[in-house]
Amino acid sequence: MSTTSTIREVRITPVALPDPPLLNVWGVHAPWALRTFVEVVTDDGTVGLGEAQGGLAALERLERAARAAVGTDVRDTTALEARVRAALSGTAERPLLTAFSPLEVACLDAHGRLDDVPCVELLGGPHRDQVELTGYLFFKWAGQPGPDGTTVPDAWGPILDADSLVTSARALVAKYGFRSLKLKGGVLPPEDEIACIRALRDALPGVLLRLDPNNAWTLPTARAASAELTGLLEYLEDPTPCGSDMARLAAETALPLATNMCVAEEAQIGPALADGSVDVLLADHHYWGGLRRTVAIARRCGEIGWGVSLHSNTHLGVSLAAMAHMGAAIGNLTHAGDTHYPWTAEHDVLVPGDIAIKDGAVAVPAGPGLGVRLDPERLAAAHEAYLSCGFRERGDTAWMRTVQPDFDPSVPRW
Numbered sequence: 001m002s003t004t005s006t007i008r009e010v011r012i013t014p015v016a017l018p019d020p021p022l023l024n025v026w027g028v029h030a031p032w033a034l035r036t037f038v039e040v041v042t043d044d045g046t047v048g049l050g051e052a053q054g055g056l057a058a059l060e061r062l063e064r065a066a067r068a069a070v071g072t073d074v075r076d077t078t079a080l081e082a083r084v085r086a087a088l089s090g091t092a093e094r095p096l097l098t099a100f101s102p103l104e105v106a107c108l109d110a111h112g113r114l115d116d117v118p119c120v121e122l123l124g125g126p127h128r129d130q131v132e133l134t135g136y137l138f139f140k141w142a143g144q145p146g147p148d149g150t151t152v153p154d155a156w157g158p159i160l161d162a163d164s165l166v167t168s169a170r171a172l173v174a175k176y177g178f179r180s181l182k183l184k185g186g187v188l189p190p191e192d193e194i195a196c197i198r199a200l201r202d203a204l205p206g207v208l209l210r211l212d213p214n215n216a217w218t219l220p221t222a223r224a225a226s227a228e229l230t231g232l233l234e235y236l237e238d239p240t241p242c243g244s245d246m247a248r249l250a251a252e253t254a255l256p257l258a259t260n261m262c263v264a265e266e267a268q269i270g271p272a273l274a275d276g277s278v279d280v281l282l283a284d285h286h287y288w289g290g291l292r293r294t295v296a297i298a299r300r301c302g303e304i305g306w307g308v309s310l311h312s313n314t315h316l317g318v319s320l321a322a323m324a325h326m327g328a329a330i331g332n333l334t335h336a337g338d339t340h341y342p343w344t345a346e347h348d349v350l351v352p353g354d355i356a357i358k359d360g361a362v363a364v365p366a367g368p369g370l371g372v373r374l375d376p377e378r379l380a381a382a383h384e385a386y387l388s389c390g391f392r393e394r395g396d397t398a399w400m401r402t403v404q405p406d407f408d409p410s411v412p413r414w
């Protein structure tokens with residue numbers, strides 16, 4: 001076991017990857033999705049990897065946190081957190097933990113490499129050797145808007161009705177073996193989305209289904225929809241605004257309610273527990289403050305009677321590897337975790353073959369640390385794309401308004 005583990009340098013590389021026009025309640029994904037990679041380098045040259053959400057504001061916080069991380073021991077994530085908290089003093093808890101997270105993941109990766117153990121061992125050890133994942137269905141346009149009103153088509157084509165949605169679902173299930181599917185809702189009127197769920201139920205009877213309208217429905221709409229959806233879904237995610245509406249719905253419906261919006265930091269657990277509005281929490285290490293904290297939050301969910309799933313935003317393979325190690329360490333992972341990876345995999349910057357989704361699951365990489373490697377050429381190309389793409393923040397509403405200038409992202413909408 002090596003004893004040299006002090007961080008001498010943190011390399012931060014923002015990247016951009018092509019993104020299809022996936023629709024959601026806030027608008028539509030722009031042609032470029034932004035992520036940021038972290039490489040923590042110890043004094044003996046060991047490198048640990050982390051992946052973070054992109055965007056200039058988050059990047060600036062991450063850079064400040066990274067400067068504070070230099071000189072800490074990769075084995076001492078408590079000291080790392082203290083330094084990050086000091087460096088970002090005055091920052092709200094969620095963005096602060098979002099800056100800490102990729103550094104914590106990178107330290108765990110380096111620690112695992114130094115001690116020749118997989119990260120899951122540093123999280124308490126594995127409950128499973130692969131983590132079940134959910135195929136993520138989106139409505140989408142035929143392609144991204146091009147110059148002068150043209151469309152730049154993509155391989156998925158338009159997904160705007162039940163038939164095309166079922167076709168995309170069949171394709172995801174055939175390619176990745178998913179045993180559950182999540183539909184990103186809040187895009188079409190509720191009756192159309194319910195019809196889509198019925199079509200999926202008929203087409204893929206053995207596959208569990210979820211629907212996430214991202215707070216788009218009023219309480220009366222959510223009440224009526226949940227009556228129709230009970231028995232069709234394993235859970236309904238964030239149907240109506242957080243707080244009293246979610247609580248009232250939860251009290252009335254037999255359908256389990258899940259969230260990644262109403263409980264997104266520790267201070268929100270108590271109120272949601274008190275009002276009974278949550279049955280399943282979608283954990284996300286990117287904003288819960290890294291792998292160790294998220295494993296602890298998941299344990300707490302078990303104690304208070306909540307189920308646990310995993311939340312996902314557009315991400316690449318370092319995050320997928322982190323989710324695999326973390327998901328394996330969560331004893332009470334009651335539901336398959338979300339992942340955007342099928343929408344981004346072809347643009348990953350890992351050494352090809354280091355990680356993949358097969359048979360509806362991701363195997364925990366066997367090597368030390370996270371068990372995955374960046375491909376320097378692919379990383380450099382993705383960074384060049386970042387420099388030239390012109391996008392610096394995620395802006396689904398702004399991109400939607402390039403096509404539909406009067407688009408209003410307010411919720412609840414129906």
Ligand code: GKR
Binds near residue numbers: 022214314
């Ligand atoms: O990428 O469009 C998207 C998703 O809607 C994502 O932004 C959400 O955070 O998938 C997420 C969710 O479960 O709410």
Ligand code: MG
Binds near residue numbers: 212
């Ligand atoms: Mg959600």
